[in-house]
Amino acid sequence: MLESATSMLTESESNHLTLAEFGAESARIGRQIADSYERFHIHVEEVDDLDPLPHRFLVKVGKIGLAKFIAKEVMMYFPHFDVILSRPCTYGVFSGPIGGFAPRPKLCVGCLRCTVQHPDFVKVLPNPKMTALGDSYTTHGHIAAIDEEAKKGMVPVRGQGYRGRFGGPGFDGMLTDMSEIVRPSRDGIHGRELIGTSVDVGDKPMHLSFDKGGNLMGRVPDMFTIQVPFVFELPPGNLGSDALARVVDMTSRIVDTLVCLDADTVSRLGMDTPNIVPVLNIEDASRAAEFSAARLVEIEGWDAHAFGQASGATDAIVGVRIPFEEGWQERLTNAVDSGAKVIHLLADLHGRGPCDTFVSDLFKEAHTLLIEQGRRDSVTLIGGGGIVGADHVPKAIISGMDAAALDLPVLFAVQGRSRGSLKHRDQVRGTLPKKLDHDWAVQRLSNLCGSWRDQLLEILGAMGIREVRRLRGEFGRSMIVKHLEDEAFDGIPGYHGGVYE
Amino acid sequence: MNAYSLGEFGMPEALGDARWTDELILSTWYMAETGEIPDKLNFKTGKSDGGFDRLDFTYLKESEWLDHSNDIDTKISLNRRGDSKNNIEIDIPWYGGGMSYGSVSVNVMMSRALNAKKWNTFMSTGEGGYPHELLQLKDNVITQVATGYFGVEERTIKASPIVEFKYAQGAKPGLGGHLLAAKAGEEVAKMRGSVPFVSLFSPFPFHSTYSVEDHSKHLDWIETVNPKAILSVKVSTPHDVDMVAIGSYFAGAHIIHLDGSYGGTGAAPEIAKKNIAMPIELAIPKVHKFLQKEGVRDKVTLIASGGVRTADDIAKAIALGADGCVLGTTDLVGMGCTRCSNCEGGPSGRGCPWGLTTTDVELQELVDQDWGSKRLNNLYAAMQWRLRDILRKLGLSSVQELRGRTDLLKYIHKETAK
Numbered sequence: 031m032l033e034s035a036t037s038m039l040t041e042s043e044s045n046h047l048t049l050a051e052f053g054a055e056s057a058r059i060g061r062q063i064a065d066s067y068e069r070f071h072i073h074v075e076e077v078d079d080l081d082p083l084p085h086r087f088l089v090k091v092g093k094i095g096l097a098k099f100i101a102k103e104v105m106m107y108f109p110h111f112d113v114i115l116s117r118p119c120t121y122g123v124f125s126g127p128i129g130g131f132a133p134r135p136k137l138c139v140g141c142l143r144c145t146v147q148h149p150d151f152v153k154v155l156p157n158p159k160m161t162a163l164g165d166s167y168t169t170h171g172h173i174a175a176i177d178e179e180a181k182k183g184m185v186p187v188r189g190q191g192y193r194g195r196f197g198g199p200g201f202d203g204m205l206t207d208m209s210e211i212v213r214p215s216r217d218g219i220h221g222r223e224l225i226g227t228s229v230d231v232g233d234k235p236m237h238l239s240f241d242k243g244g245n246l247m248g249r250v251p252d253m254f255t256i257q258v259p260f261v262f263e264l265p266p267g268n269l270g271s272d273a274l275a276r277v278v279d280m281t282s283r284i285v286d287t288l289v290c291l292d293a294d295t296v297s298r299l300g301m302d303t304p305n306i307v308p309v310l311n312i313e314d315a316s317r318a319a320e321f322s323a324a325r326l327v328e329i330e331g332w333d334a335h336a337f338g339q340a341s342g343a344t345d346a347i348v349g350v351r352i353p354f355e356e357g358w359q360e361r362l363t364n365a366v367d368s369g370a371k372v373i374h375l376l377a378d379l380h381g382r383g384p385c386d387t388f389v390s391d392l393f394k395e396a397h398t399l400l401i402e403q404g405r406r407d408s409v410t411l412i413g414g415g416g417i418v419g420a421d422h423v424p425k426a427i428i429s430g431m432d433a434a435a436l437d438l439p440v441l442f443a444v445q446g447r448s449r450g451s452l453k454h455r456d457q458v459r460g461t462l463p464k465k466l467d468h469d470w471a472v473q474r475l476s477n478l479c480g481s482w483r484d485q486l487l488e489i490l491g492a493m494g495i496r497e498v499r500r501l502r503g504e505f506g507r508s509m510i511v512k513h514l515e516d517e518a519f520d521g522i523p524g525y526h527g528g529v530y531e
Numbered sequence: 532m533n534a535y536s537l538g539e540f541g542m543p544e545a546l547g548d549a550r551w552t553d554e555l556i557l558s559t560w561y562m563a564e565t566g567e568i569p570d571k572l573n574f575k576t577g578k579s580d581g582g583f584d585r586l587d588f589t590y591l592k593e594s595e596w597l598d599h600s601n602d603i604d605t606k607i608s609l610n611r612r613g614d615s616k617n618n619i620e621i622d623i624p625w626y627g628g629g630m631s632y633g634s635v636s637v638n639v640m641m642s643r644a645l646n647a648k649k650w651n652t653f654m655s656t657g658e659g660g661y662p663h664e665l666l667q668l669k670d671n672v673i674t675q676v677a678t679g680y681f682g683v684e685e686r687t688i689k690a691s692p693i694v695e696f697k698y699a700q701g702a703k704p705g706l707g708g709h710l711l712a713a714k715a716g717e718e719v720a721k722m723r724g725s726v727p728f729v730s731l732f733s734p735f736p737f738h739s740t741y742s743v744e745d746h747s748k749h750l751d752w753i754e755t756v757n758p759k760a761i762l763s764v765k766v767s768t769p770h771d772v773d774m775v776a777i778g779s780y781f782a783g784a785h786i787i788h789l790d791g792s793y794g795g796t797g798a799a800p801e802i803a804k805k806n807i808a809m810p811i812e813l814a815i816p817k818v819h820k821f822l823q824k825e826g827v828r829d830k831v832t833l834i835a836s837g838g839v840r841t842a843d844d845i846a847k848a849i850a851l852g853a854d855g856c857v858l859g860t861t862d863l864v865g866m867g868c869t870r871c872s873n874c875e876g877g878p879s880g881r882g883c884p885w886g887l888t889t890t891d892v893e894l895q896e897l898v899d900q901d902w903g904s905k906r907l908n909n910l911y912a913a914m915q916w917r918l919r920d921i922l923r924k925l926g927l928s929s930v931q932e933l934r935g936r937t938d939l940l941k942y943i944h945k946e947t948a949k
């Protein structure tokens with residue numbers, strides 16, 4: 031806009047535009063720019079199940095008991111067969127040609143009206159196949175939520191309050207703040223679309239310098255922007271299929287985020303695009319030159335020589351992946367000392383690092399370390415490990431990350447299944463649907479991104495924060511249940527630090 | 532009054548969750564059916580591993596217990612400012628929380644209001660207007676004014692002894708309210724001045740309130756319309772809930788109503804219920820102590836809600852520093868709710884299959900007003916009995932003596948509980 035106005039001023043001097051004409055032309059250009067503005071939006075659309083999760087409930091009807099009941103009703107209501115044969119269930123579980131003799135558990139939502147009124151011959155049970163999904167960290171609850179989010183693209187809404195445990199370990203022990211009166215916009219709930227979720231990735235100088243002629247001098251920003259504060263992580267374990275790589279690639283383009291894929295896969299599938307982050311082993315660092323379209327290339331682990339090789343071989347930003355293992359602080363410091371501007375930190379898939387420390391504490395430590403070194407704003411921190419719920423993204427950001435990395439949610443969004451423990455990245459064993467339809471899977475993953483972004487907006491809106499970048503490291507806008515308990519229960523006999531200390 | 536009898540068939544396996552366990556739901560049904568405390572069910576605590584579920588009382592030796600008698604006082608005052616407004620005392624230290632017309636049916640509202648009259652307590656309209664039928668019980672009905680101003684009328688403000696300003700609600704703090712289209716039927720829309728079957732958003736926050744001074748003007752407005760009404764301010768539990776409370780007091784509130792994050796009866800985003808703001812158990816002591824420090828604790832009534840389920844929870848909330856509590860889910864469970872969470876409509880789109888959180892013309896008839904009020908009457912009788920039982924075992928003759936007595940509580944660690 032400024033540029034246009036300036037050029038018009040020059041034009042007006044030569045062509046003798048009147049002030050009124052100048053004003054009108056300025057307004058026209060301003061309108062044109064405003065009209066061309068598109069608010070970021072992720073298109074969501076409900077999609078059918080390809081390999082649906084086991085249903086939540088099993089419905090068992092005792093046929094003799096039902097027959098007796100019908101006989102009793104025949105006696106009571108004859109000849110009103112409409113009454114006798116009606117098996118009212120709001121959801122139609124007992125509808126159909128032979129009614130309750132062939133219940134339809136897929137329609138059951140667990141209202142329990144049937145079993146409460148007829149406990150002698152109707153039972154509604156939790157489906158053990160459902161509760162067996164996942165593992166001790168990524169529970170069937172997480173998987174069911176991801177499945178619903180990927181199916182509908184909506185924010186899950188239910189009645190009757192919270193049903194889980196009080197606080198809990200890990201991310202469950204962190205609550206987010208809200209503000210009674212401060213809002214990000216005057217539009218209340220409708221204004222949440224105006225909340226920014228974009229994140230800058232790369233090198234941000236702390237200030238710009240200009241010479242006397244107004245020309246930019248010194249360091250210029252070497253960064254790019256993604257529209258959501260989450261990226262797709264390297265597929266863990268045996269999940270690195272070509273089909274899934276193509277799905278996350280397409281989704282990352284639609285959502286405008288990044289996807290980490292191993293360099294061999296990127297080369298083999300010819301997927302060198304700006305949204306792909308090729309991940310190179312230390313010994314292959316010089317291959318960074320192969321990916322001309324990449325904006326970010328990552329090196330697996332810290333090695334000064336490899337970092338130098340990769341940086342010399344490509345114009346892309348070179349990031350360093352640092353697992354949370356003994357000595358990670360030193361490796362982080364060395365990497366940043368050497369000029370790394372993107373650090374990708376990784377805990378195991380249960381969100382644990384050295385000494386079983388949870389990832390939120392590790393994120394805080396990394397964030398604080400860079401603050402103490404006076405260079406936090408010049409480095410982008412991406413954090414992965416244990417991010418399996420929509421609430422984990424804002425909590426990772428509050429803990430100090432610029433963006434969170436998603437791994438297992440990708441598997442469950444496309445209705446894949448896992449076997450055994452999901453703790454160690456290299457030991458994850460999962461299966462994808464046999465016929466993974468590309469478009470279907472892309473829409474599912476886009477739906478998940480849309481849902482998680484909307485839930486992030488809910489959190490930011492409640493806090494009165496206008497953009498996600500301002501949430502980063504805002505420990506003061508979170509509440510740790512243990513700290514709250516210490517304050518609330520101090521002095522109560524028997525209290526010595528809460529349940530989850 | 533025969534309702535649901537399950538004893539001989541065992542626990543319904545799919546019933547309950549960590550906060551409202553199967554035993555807690557069944558014991559609430561038992562109390563609503565019989566008016567008595569069950570002897571074979573845990574009617575005191577859930578299994579949430581924290582908060583009320585990890586607190587218990589340190590009772591006196593049995594020889595020191597008071598006799599169980601109606602002389603044990605359970606009354607609390609709702610106006611402690613000593614001003615010229617209604618001097619209201621309720622017979623039990625709890626009243627019914629706001630559930631709007633639309634989120635629940637008229638039959639449910641009437642059941643609650645009829646019961647409130649029996650117990651000389653209150654129920655709140657919630658934000659959805661004041662159905663005509665309720666006017667006959669106006670002395671026991673609180674008019675709620677919330678951010679969407681749905682159904683707010685001068686006549687209903689004038690009719691109410693208490694007017695409640697809802698700034699936020701615990702289940703979805705900072706997110707306003709949302710009545711889904713399927714539940715906004717013709718009558719509901721008429722009451723709310725809207726179009727049938729269109730989603731209704733109650734925005735957040737009050738667009739006229741950006742400071743304590745603005746808040747004060749709000750309260751002044753109600754005072755102008757109804758000079759005798761006492762004023763309640765319902766807020767959520769953010770980090771600075773203590774500052775919010777003191778601000779509300781100085782703005783003129785008689786009741787500060789804290790709504791914790793683990794409660795809620797209507798539909799709310801799952802992410803909000805668990806993650807935004809703090810549970811009520813942690814907010815009560817924070818506010819109580821701060822109001823004490825500011826020297827105004829005895830000038831204001833502190834009411835707690837959001838996850839208060841039982842008489843034991845009420846007693847614990849009071850011991851932590853509240854004067855009394857507000858119940859929502861407990862009332863619904865008393866009328867048969869299984870907490871299946873399909874309040875927002877569920878796959879049927881019709882709302883609650885028990886006829887509670889629905890305005891579906893057929894389903895709402897499942898709740899008869901007389902039946903509902905009798906069940907609630909029984910439930911309240913059992914709860915009052917239990918509250919008196921706790922008080923006498925602590926050697927207290929009035930519930931007001933329990934306020935802030937954290938020395939009478941004990942924290943049960945997991946290993947101890949085993």
